[in-house]
Amino acid sequence: MENAKTLIYDGSFNGFLTSIFVAFEEKAQIADIQKKTISQNGLFSEIETIFTHVEKAKRVWNGIQKKNHNAIKNIYFAYLSETHGIELLLYRYIRKLFANQASIHLDYSDGLVLKISQLAKSVSREKHRMEAFVRFQLTQDDIYFANIEPDFDVLPLISKHFRSRYADQQWLIYDVKRQYGIFYDLEKVEIVSLDLTEIYTNSIQKNNRFVCEEYSYQELWNNYFKSTNIKSRINLKLHTQHVPKRYWKYLSEKREAV
Amino acid sequence: MSFERTKEKLNILADAAKYDVSCSSSGSKRINPNKGLGDSSGMGICHSYTEDGRCVSLLKILLTNYCIFDCAYCVTRKSNDIQRAAFKIQEVVDLTINFYRRNYIEGLFLSSGIFKSPDYTMERLVAVAKKLRTEENFNGYIHLKSIPGASDELMREAGLYADRLSVNIEIPTLSGLKLLAPDKKHEDFIKPMLKVKNEIIQYKEEKKILKSTPKYAPAGQSTQMIIGATGESDKDIMYSATHYYKNYNMKRVYYSGYVPVAEDTRLPAIGTQVPMLRENRLYQTDWLLRFYGFGVHEILNNDHPNLDIDIDPKLGWALRNLQHFPIDINKAEMQMLARIPGIGMKSVHKIISARRFRKLNWEHLKKIGVALNRAKYFIVCDSSHWDHRDMNADKIKGRILQNSVGKFRKEYSAQLSLFN
Numbered sequence: 001m002e003n004a005k006t007l008i009y010d011g012s013f014n015g016f017l018t019s020i021f022v023a024f025e026e027k028a029q030i031a032d033i034q035k036k037t038i039s040q041n042g043l044f045s046e047i048e049t050i051f052t053h054v055e056k057a058k059r060v061w062n063g064i065q066k067k068n069h070n071a072i073k074n075i076y077f078a079y080l081s082e083t084h085g086i087e088l089l090l091y092r093y094i095r096k097l098f099a100n101q102a103s104i105h106l107d108y109s110d111g112l113v114l115k116i117s118q119l120a121k122s123v124s125r126e127k128h129r130m131e132a133f134v135r136f137q138l139t140q141d142d143i144y145f146a147n148i149e150p151d152f153d154v155l156p157l158i159s160k161h162f163r164s165r166y167a168d169q170q171w172l173i174y175d176v177k178r179q180y181g182i183f184y185d186l187e188k189v190e191i192v193s194l195d196l197t198e199i200y201t202n203s204i205q206k207n208n209r210f211v212c213e214e215y216s217y218q219e220l221w222n223n224y225f226k227s228t229n230i231k232s233r234i235n236l237k238l239h240t241q242h243v244p245k246r247y248w249k250y251l252s253e254k255r256e257a258v
Numbered sequence: 259m260s261f262e263r264t265k266e267k268l269n270i271l272a273d274a275a276k277y278d279v280s281c282s283s284s285g286s287k288r289i290n291p292n293k294g295l296g297d298s299s300g301m302g303i304c305h306s307y308t309e310d311g312r313c314v315s316l317l318k319i320l321l322t323n324y325c326i327f328d329c330a331y332c333v334t335r336k337s338n339d340i341q342r343a344a345f346k347i348q349e350v351v352d353l354t355i356n357f358y359r360r361n362y363i364e365g366l367f368l369s370s371g372i373f374k375s376p377d378y379t380m381e382r383l384v385a386v387a388k389k390l391r392t393e394e395n396f397n398g399y400i401h402l403k404s405i406p407g408a409s410d411e412l413m414r415e416a417g418l419y420a421d422r423l424s425v426n427i428e429i430p431t432l433s434g435l436k437l438l439a440p441d442k443k444h445e446d447f448i449k450p451m452l453k454v455k456n457e458i459i460q461y462k463e464e465k466k467i468l469k470s471t472p473k474y475a476p477a478g479q480s481t482q483m484i485i486g487a488t489g490e491s492d493k494d495i496m497y498s499a500t501h502y503y504k505n506y507n508m509k510r511v512y513y514s515g516y517v518p519v520a521e522d523t524r525l526p527a528i529g530t531q532v533p534m535l536r537e538n539r540l541y542q543t544d545w546l547l548r549f550y551g552f553g554v555h556e557i558l559n560n561d562h563p564n565l566d567i568d569i570d571p572k573l574g575w576a577l578r579n580l581q582h583f584p585i586d587i588n589k590a591e592m593q594m595l596a597r598i599p600g601i602g603m604k605s606v607h608k609i610i611s612a613r614r615f616r617k618l619n620w621e622h623l624k625k626i627g628v629a630l631n632r633a634k635y636f637i638v639c640d641s642s643h644w645d646h647r648d649m650n651a652d653k654i655k656g657r658i659l660q661n662s663v664g665k666f667r668k669e670y671s672a673q674l675s676l677f678n
Binding site: 102104106107108109110111114128131132133134135136137138144146161164165166167168169216217219220221223224225227228229230231232233234235236237238239241242243251253 | 261264265268269272273275276277289290293294295296297299300301303304305306307308309310311312313314317318353356357359360361362395515517532534608609611612613614615616618622625626
């Protein structure tokens with residue numbers, strides 16, 4: 001019998017899909033699929049480096065989408081969770097999908113299916129949180145700028161939301177953890193990387209990169225946030241459950257609490 | 259504009275508006291077609307939560323807290339000695355736009371004290387919405403308060419700019435209204451509500467014929483009732499809510515535990531605890547009526563005019579109706595699955611999807627997310643293990659309370675904690 005293979009890809013989603021293509025094409029036994037940056041040699045498996053091939057990736061994407069629209073969404077979302085070993089889980093999930101006629105993505109009694117659907121749900125929750133927790137600050141160059149630090153890699157997922165909402169203003173959302181951002185220039189959204197010398201949390205200290213009016217609006221917002229609270233109903237546990245502490249430093253209304 | 263002055267006004271007028279609990283920003287279908295500002299086609303977003311745990315989705319303010327009425331339950335009533343302020347129309351527009359551009363809010367919820375006359379007040383609310391839509395090209399969410407007694411013509415115009423309109427009934431019973439708001443007439447609340455309902459129906463009909471018909475209050479209307487101010491029963495409240503859902507096509511009825519804001523012999527004294535648990539039970543009941551297929555008479559009737567405080571209303575219903583149980587998870591229809599305590603609609607859908615592949619057992623149900631600590635007394639599944647056959651309602655209730663921790667438990671526990 002042939003040795004099981006470990007596929008190494010460049011870390012992009014297209015790279016991952018290309019790996020799936022290769023795995024199916026070669027009918028190989030797959031020991032693991034790993035990102036180049038974090039690959040570890042298995043003792044008994046053969047290594048194959050995968051070169052990202054957009055056409056092949058597209059065929060996999062379309063193939064799954066044709067099979068089931070919801071399944072492709074689950075796969076993409078779960079992939080962005082960056083969970084350790086997600087590639088192999090997804091590979092098994094995709095094989096299951098193609099081996100069955102019925103829409104197995106609904107089989108919540110199957111451990112693997114349930115796991116993927118739960119991961120996708122977590123990522124979707126984080127996507128929704130970022131749509132809520134982005135706090136733009138207006139820079140001197142007339143760009144609405146925000147730093148975020150999401151648990152999962154959700155920038156690709158929130159781009160459309162911000163594009164259709166803020167179509168008449170330039171904006172830039174930068175993920176400080178993954179060191180890339182998305183920038184909208186009134187025409188299109190582009191992926192950018194910046195040399196940030198500091199992280200622009202919503203700090204009490206004023207920074208001259210932002211217009212001075214910016215700080216007045218932050219103050220108004222903070223005041224509003226306080227005035228709208230009903231003291232006799234205080235429920236801090238519920239408050240932190242909805243707004244977990246790890247997000248506070250990017251929320252201007254919580255900056256005094258940080 | 260002067261920030262210091264605006265800040266002062268914002269503090270006063272946001273503080274006065276906070277007792278309106280609605281903050282929903284969903285249900286509209288307003289897209290951003292011409293590269294303007296804002297889009298409210300998606301689901302609602304809560305941008306933050308205050309320390310009382312309530313969602314902040316809209317900039318919720320009064321245009322003014324000057325008011326000619328003297329309703330006992332209201333903080334801005336005429337006779338209350340408080341600071342008064344009024345926003346200019348442009349100030350509200352600027353605040354909304356600048357907050358929206360920074361992604362603080364989904365839009366504006368504008369209400370007002372009634373100054374001069376209902377029409378004079380309503381006109382100004384409409385003017386703010388109109389300015390936002392036509393001058394600022396704003397497609398975010400706008401919720402306007404329908405001022406009781408406002409003319410039909412103004413209500414029609416309001417719906418063309420707003421996503422949602424609401425009139426707060428505040429007091430669920432007529433006798434209560436007479437006692438606490440003697441200057442207000444019940445008909446004044448009903449008139450704008452009826453107008454909006456009819457306009458919504460009419461615009462929907464026209465839209466079927468002519469696609470370019472403008473939107474009219476696409477997120478519908480809502481109302482709010484104060485809980486615990488007039489000694490009303492849960493049955494009074496929920497029957498009244500059902501009436502508004504049915505006859506006025508309400509999208510939502512909100513229940514707001516009364517926060518004492520005045521010394522008045524007609525009302526609970528200042529410092530009385532806000533009935534938050536009762537409020538919670540009413541919302542649970544509201545959900546059972548809207549999403550779980552329950553009829554209001556099944557949960558509240560002359561034999562049971564009030565909800566149980568120590569258990570949720572679905573569990574309460576199940577314990578009174580043990581003859582329907584146990585339910586077979588692998589066979590029962592959706593309506594029956596939805597009636598099992600500890601199983602929410604999400605789990606119902608998952609169960610129905612999953613059981614097409616295999617028969618489900620306890621382990622599957624647990625993983626899917628069913629609250630088995632409650633559900634296990636009411637279901638059978640693919641397992642011979644079911645040892646609750648001969649339990650009566652009291653015994654089941656006792657077991658459930660014993661083996662679970664309720665978040666409100668301390669509030670109704672009569673037993674004193676030993677080591678406090």
